[in-house]
Amino acid sequence: MRVPMSWLREMVALPAAVTTQQVADALTRVGLQVERIEVTGAEVSGPVVVGRVLESVDEPQKNGKVIRWCQVDVGEAEPRGIVCGAHNFAAGDAVVVALPGAVLPGGFAISARKTYGHISDGMICAVDELGIGEDHTGILVLPELVDGKPPTLGADAMDLLQARDEVLEIDVTPDCGYCLSMRGMARETAQAFGVEFTDPYAEVVATQTDAGYPVRLDSSNCSLFSALTITGVDPQAPTPLWMSHRLAAAGMRSISLNVDITNYVMLESGQPLHAYDADALQGTIVVRQAVDGEHLVTLDDVDRTLSAEDLLITDDSGPIGLAGVMGGRTTELSASTRNIVLEAAHFDPASIGRTFRRHKLASEASVRFARGVDPALPLAAAQAAARLMAELGGGKLADDYTLTGEVPVMPTQRIRADLPARILGAQISAQQVVDVLRASCVEVTEQPDGWLDLVPPTWRGDLVDPYDYVEEVGCKLGLELITAEVPRAAAGRGLSFEQRSRRAVLAAIAQAGFAELITLPFISSEELDKLGLSPDDPRRALVQLANPLADTQPFMRTTLLPGLFTAVARNTSRSQDDLALFECGSVFWANGSAPAPVPDVSHRPSDAEIKAVTGNLPDQPRMLAAVLTGNWLPAGWQHPAIRADWTHAVYFAETAASALGSTLVRRAVAHTPWHPGRCAELGVQVGDQLVVIGHAGELHPSVVKAYGLPERACAVELNLDVLIATAPRGGEIAPLSSYPMTKQDVALIVDVDVPAAEVQRALIDGAGELLESIRLFDIYTGAQIGEGKKSLAFALGFRAADRTLTEAEAAVAREAAVAKAAQDCGASQRA
Structure with missing residues (x-):
């Protein structure tokens, strides 16, 4: 505003x-x-004055242009000769003249200079040259009378125009x-x-009447409708300067007198108005809901297909306006309009809000209606606008008017006088509360027991709840009344295990070199299509929003990956190619429950309503995901660039698991959206059961192409809630052994498609409790071990808690490990 x-x-x-x-x-x-x-x-400085054109001579030039050589009286002893290129003025017209020494917007300095064979001693100005509008169609011609008298020659034109x-x-x-x-x-x-304010739009108390233009309300979304008729308006009457400049200062451009008047009254009162060409109306004005598929050509020449949720203004010819949003083309005011029907109505805010968002028609009027307009104001605003049309446009306001509907009753509320003081924690007396609320035009009835009965004014639809009145008192007295007081910490046990675990995981991942971001939790079904999910994939069990922020993303996400992919695409489009991004957030999986009911917001929901809402909530596990592209380490003088690949995606998962003391088990699987041959399933062994917590690897090329990601991008997604739930909860810490470790290396030959993780798991199972550490340190393929084979070399560390192991004991454990690998994976020891 x-x-x-x-x-x-x-x-x-x-x-x-x-x-x-x-x-x-x-x-x-x-x-x-x-x-x-x-x-x-x-931006305007120096002498910019009122002048009057005494005479002008048109002088054709060789270039085909016709200039005017003018003699202009600016209140000095002699007139000034000025060259002008415009032709929309005549001798006797009052104009605005910038004299030598003046500076116009843009730093344009005025001086006497020779042009077209004359010394032009100043400049006759257009509206845009003064910086008070955009019109450059001609010179600004001042009205003959300003405030009832001719403008004074030589007077400051900017003050006359109220432009400063x-x-x-x-x-x-x-x-x-x-x-x-x-x-x-x-x-x-x-x-x-604390000064006086006289409301120029004090509500007009009037009873319903149908004496004016006939109107019928067929929708509960219109509570009040007034219609006034003005006849004999001069369609060519100009908008007075004071009005056009006030409109410009308020951010609206001048269009025509009658349209300007409706805009002016709207800005002043807050009540949007609409003027119809009375001669174009056909029969009774009817306010009703649209029929699905109806059409209306609005003032912007767009043919709009309507919904049953749209509120319409109609006559016998059909729709003539989208109520509260925009009028129709058939009844708009034109250059020949002499008779006007002026509408001022009150429409349901929610209805208008849905309509202007659906049609993408946010306007000064629709925004006001959507936020709530004084329901008692329409007739007063319409009468003010009608009087201006009669006064400035030469029309005649008809004595009879139409007012149908009624002003809604404002909600009453009862609060204790000490409620603001208790809630705000400030020293506020009961009398201060009463004084503030009465100054806000709230009707206050004081009860002897300390209670206050309150009725808000019609324009304060926001005063409903007791705490709305607390906020009103706090704002009007000043929130600086609230003193800073540190609350006393309640006794407790600190963070829960889950909270500590989440913090530990996020800190470890950030320290490992990944950057956290937060994306919006909304998604479209098309994004899941780009992931290549099958129709029966559980991630297609979407939760649809009743009122989404964007129609393009009406669902809650079931995976974090699309949001991360979008972030990667945005970064790479700005030449940020080396990325290791991660996000921790909830996903939402539909569980087959019925849609959640929407409680009425006019009161606190009942326990049964709350139970019905919470009982229909989707499953909301907390997930952890990351995407890697480009280089993990840039090239340097010591080493070439190290490209981010699937090992870093697995490293992300292992870092999260190790922060909780868990060990991940990996095995190769095919799982969308990862490449079938480059995807690892990640799990945690809980007793005899392997609990799957997520997947990691290189993304499928089709997914990379669909999302515009760099080639061979990698990703990982884990169920953080499951990872935390399966993590060890602590207990006794095993003491460090003081006995030395016996190290043994073993090289095993297996088929090339056998995962190293399975071989490692078999070695661990076979070695028994003496095995303290195991590490894969080499993978070899070549003619020496045969085609279709690979050699995996592991470093094994054995230690006993109560003695020094002999070489023979370590060898027995190693052989047991090799035997288990041979049994489970078909491994043979390399000579």
């Missing part, structure tokens, strides 16, 4: 000593964040829709400074 200070001061009796910065600070304290203060007209102003640009939060108007801002300012 842009708030011109000149307009605000006109509505509020601010002391002259109050600065714009003080107003900005006061509004920010009550919750209206002032983003910046813009000074309009500041300070404008507050304010971020209005969604709950403060009443502040999307000068009326609302003036009320807040007056309350902040």
Whole structure:
């Protein structure tokens, strides 16, 4: 919301000593964040004055252009000769003249200079040249009368145009829709400074009447509708300068008088209005819901297909407007419109919000309706606009009007007078509470037992809950009343095992060189298609959102990988190719339960409603995933670049497991979206059962191509909840043995497709409890061991807790390990 200070001061009796910065600070304290203060007209300096064209002569030039040599009276002894290229003015017109020494926007300095054979002693200005608009179709011609009298020649034209102003640009939060108007801002300012505010749109008390243009309400989404008729309007009547400049300062451009008036009243009151060409209307105006598949051509010349959720304004010809959003082409005002039907209505905020988002038609009107407009305001705003149309456009306001519907009853609330003090932890008396709420126009009835009965004003639809009133009191008195007090720590046991485990895992992964990021938890079915998931894959059990942030991603994610892939693609598009990114977050797996009910937000849900919602929640395990691309280590003078590959994906998983004291078991599997021959299933041995916790490896080439990832990108995804659940919970720590370790090496020949992890597992099982460590240190393939074979060399470490092992004991354990590997994996010892 842009708030011109000149307009605000006109509505509020601010002391002259109050600065714009003080107003900005006061509004920010009550919750209206002032983003910046813009000074309009500041780029214009020097003599920019009012002049009158005495005479002009058209002079054709050799280049085909026709210039005007003008004599302009600027209130000096002699007129000034000025060359001008525009032709939309005549002798006798009052214009704006920049004299030598003036500087216009963009640093354009004016001086007397020779051009087209004349000394041009100044410049006659257009709107855009003064920085007060975008129009460059011709010279700005001033009206004959300003404030009832001719403009004074030689007077400061910028002051006459009210072009110099300070404008507050304010971020209005969604709950403060009443502040999307000068009326609302003036009320807040007056309350902040304790000065008088007279509401120019005090609600008009009127009974229903159908004496004006006929209207019928066939939808509960419209609670009130007023229609006024103005006849004999001059369609060529100009918008007065004061109005066009206020609109420009507020961020809207001038279009035509009647449209400008509706916009002006909307900005001032907060009530959107719409004007129809009365001669184009056919029969009764009807407000109803659309029929699926109906069409409406809106003012922007777009043919829109409507939904049954859209609220329409119609007549006998069909739809003529999308209620609260945009009017239709058939009844718009034109250059020949002389008779107008003016609409001011109150529409359901949720209905308008859904409609303008569905059609992507956010406008000044629809945003106000969606945030809530004063339901008692329509008739007062319509009458104000109609009076301006009659006064400025020469029309006649009909005595009879239509008002149908009723103003909704505002919700009552009862609170204790000491509630704000107890909740805010501040010294606030009961009288202060009453004074603040009455200053906010809340109807307060004090009860003898310390209770307050409250009824909010019609424009404060945000005051519903008792704590809404607590917030109101806190904001208006100033949150600086709340003193800083450190809360006393409650007795407890500290972090749970799960919390400590998660922190340990994330810290270990970050220390290993991976960078954490957070992606949005939304997904589309197309993203799962790009992963190559089969129709029966459990990750296709999607949870659909009732009100998604984006229609393109209406589901909750079932895997972290698509979000990470998107992040990788964005980074690589910016030449960041060496990536090791990971994310820890929840996924959402549909469990076949019914859709969760949506409780009414007007009151706290009952225990049964809460149970129904929580009972239908999807499974939400916490997952851990990473993606690697490019180089793990860059090239240096000591070594070439080391490329990130599947070993680093496995390293990620083993780092997470080792942080919890777990040991992973690996085996080769085929699992989407990994390459079938380059994917490892990761598990934890729990007794006799292998619990699968995830997969790691190189991504399938089709997935890499679908997501635009670098070639041979690798990924890993683990179920962190399962990893933590299977982790050892501590206990006695085995003492370190003081006896030496006996080291033995063994080289085994196996088929080339036998995973090294299976051979290692067999060695561990066969060696028994004397085996303390095992490490694969070499893999060899070649003619010496035969085609289709490979040699795996392991370093084994044996140690006893109570004695020094003999070479014979270590050899027996080693041979037992080799025998187990031969039995399980078909291994033979290499000579």
